[in-house]
Amino acid sequence: MLEGLGRTQQDLLHALLLQSAGMSIDDLAQALAITRTAVRQHLAALERDGLVKRGATRPTGRRPEQLHELTEQARELFPRQYPLLANLLIAEVAGLLGQEALLALMRQLGRKLAADLEHQVVDEARIVEHMNNAGYEAQVFFRSGGEPQIVAHNCVFHHLAKAHPVVCELDLALIGALGGAEVSHEECMLRGGQVCRFALGKKED
Numbered sequence: 001m002l003e004g005l006g007r008t009q010q011d012l013l014h015a016l017l018l019q020s021a022g023m024s025i026d027d028l029a030q031a032l033a034i035t036r037t038a039v040r041q042h043l044a045a046l047e048r049d050g051l052v053k054r055g056a057t058r059p060t061g062r063r064p065e066q067l068h069e070l071t072e073q074a075r076e077l078f079p080r081q082y083p084l085l086a087n088l089l090i091a092e093v094a095g096l097l098g099q100e101a102l103l104a105l106m107r108q109l110g111r112k113l114a115a116d117l118e119h120q121v122v123d124e125a126r127i128v129e130h131m132n133n134a135g136y137e138a139q140v141f142f143r144s145g146g147e148p149q150i151v152a153h154n155c156v157f158h159h160l161a162k163a164h165p166v167v168c169e170l171d172l173a174l175i176g177a178l179g180g181a182e183v184s185h186e187e188c189m190l191r192g193g194q195v196c197r198f199a200l201g202k203k204e205d
Contacts, residue, residue, distance in 0.1 A: 002077050009042050022055040022067030083159050090164045110173025121180030124148045152196040
C-alpha cells in the first residue's frame with residue numbers, strides 16, 4: 001500500500017492520480033514544492049518499481065515536455081472496496097437462491113477457474129504454482145509417510161470467507177478439479193488453524 005512509500009513519493013502519486021493526462025517534471029516540482037532534481041530522483045525510483053510510466057509529450061512551443069502518469073499497478077495502491085462489493089453480492093445471491101444454490105455456485109466457479117488454468121489433471125507442485133500466482137503463498141509439504149499436502153499460508157479470500165464460509169468451497173473445488181481428486185480440508189485458518197492444509201485423495205478415473 002501507499003504507506004510503504006515515503007511521504008514525498010506518496011504526494012507525487014496523489015498528484016498524478018488527480019491529473020490523469022499526466023504531469024511534467026516542472027508540474028510536479030511546483031505541485032510538491034520541491035526541486036526538479038528531487039522530482040527526477042523520485043520518478044526514477046517509482047519507474048523502477050513499476051508505479052510510474054512515461055506518457056505522452058506536451059508541446060510547449062519549444063522542446064516538448066515529457067509527461068509522467070500512473071501505471072495500473074500504482075492505481076491499485078489506492079483504496080478499493082472489492083471486499084464490500086463481494087460481500088454484498090454473496091449475501092444477495094444467498095438471499096435469492098438459498099444456501100444450497102450458493103454452495104453449488106461456489107463449486108462451479110472453482111471448477112471453471114481450474115478449467116481456465118489447465119486442460120488436464122496436474123500434480124500438487126503445479127497446483128501450488130497456480131495458487132501462488134493468485135497470492136496464496138502455498139507450498140507442497142510431505143508428511144512423515146511421504147504423502148504430499150498443499151499448505152497455504154495466506155487465504156486470498158480470508159475476510160470474505162469469515163463472513164461467508166461457503167467461499168472456502170471455491171478453493172476446494174479449484175484444487176480438486178486441478179488435481180482430479182476429492183480434497184480434504186485438514187486445517188483451516190477460519191477454524192483457528194495456523195495455515196490452510198489440503199490433501200488430495202485418490203485420483204479420479
